[in-house]
Amino acid sequence: MRQAAAVAALLVPLALGACSTGMTTTSIRxxxxxxxxxxxxxxFHENGALDRSRAxxxxxxxxxxxxxxxxxxGVGASARELSYVPLVEAGLREAFPSATVTVVNRGIGGETTADTVNRLKTEIDAHHPDLVLWQLGTNDMLRDLTLAQVVADFDRGRDILDAAGVDVVLIDPQRLPEQTENAGFRGRNALLSGVSGTITYLGEREGYAVAQRFIPMSGWGALPHGGVGPDDLHLNDAGxxxxAAQTVTGLSAALR
Structure with a gap:
């Protein structure tokens, strides 16, 4: 039943993308x-989550x-410190100067949702987090996996996360350049949009926060190459x- 409801979310991502979002300048230094x-x-959608993180x-x-x-x-960044996780850590440390904020980077290039779930308990046991940022969905669609499989793997991960009692922020897939020269990427944005909408639904269903990426990337047109590197997949420094600025702005506001 849960999988059927999640698959039905494929019908709404374009409507989600059509919603207007207020844009503001950032005060991150x-x-x-x-x-x-x-x-x-x-x-950024809190969905009633993040109590453990506030505590x-x-x-x-x-x-x-x-x-x-x-x-x-952080693949695609010109230096490790210019990639997503170090920037989020720096931004959150600025936002909460009276606390020690540590963001542990355990991203592994090429992983599917199933791959991440298979090591999730080990990572949680090793690092004892209060909050897990979980990025998922891009490689599943690039490898032609089904949405139903993504949801099934997500549900396995949910059981691990809930058993650990951690807060969760889900991060949806990226958007690919529409004019890509990579034949394997053409037409994938429709699939990635479907996963994005489903992840938004899953966050609401489970009470996990969601940091959207697919929708806001449509507003990155003025960034160098739309924020994406020359391989049309991995983000560049601007991206x-x-x-990171979008995540820090949303997450820090939710944690206050």
Whole structure:
């Protein structure tokens, strides 16, 4: 029943994408945010989550575990410190200077949802996070896996996360350049949009926060190459900075 409801969410991602989101400038000083980066306050959905993270901040120490594939790992950035996880850590440390904020990067390039879930308990046991950032869905669609399989793998991960009692922020897939020269990427945005809508639904269903990426990337047109590197897949420095700024803005507001 749950899988059927999630698959039905494929019918709504275009409607979600059509929703207007308010764009504001960012006040982040911890890293350079491109002037052309739109920071959308409406693309982070708390969904009633993050109580453990707020308590951790109040106690003075917040540990975040970031899992997923190459965009979490930081592939495409010109230097490690310019990739997503280090920038999010820097931004959150600025936002909460009275607490020690640590973001552990356990992204592994090429992973599917199933691959991440298969190591999820080990990662949680090793790092004892208060909050897990879970990026999922891109490689599943690039490998022609079904949405039903993604949901089934997500449900396995949900059981692990809930047993650990951690907060969760889901991160949906990226958008690929429409004019890509990579034949394997052409037409994939329709599939990625479907996964994005489904992840939004799953966050609402489970009470997990959701940090949308697919929808806001449509506003990255003024970034160099739309924030995507020359391989038309991995983000460039501008893309990582813009994505991190959007995450920090949404997450820090939700944690206050």
């Amino acid at each position: 911890a890293f350079d945010v491109p002037a052309a980066c739109p920071v959308a306050g409406a693309v 951790a901040l109040a106690s003075g120490e917040l540990t975040i575990l970031a899992v997923g594939s190459s965009s979490i790992e 990582y900075a813009c994505w």
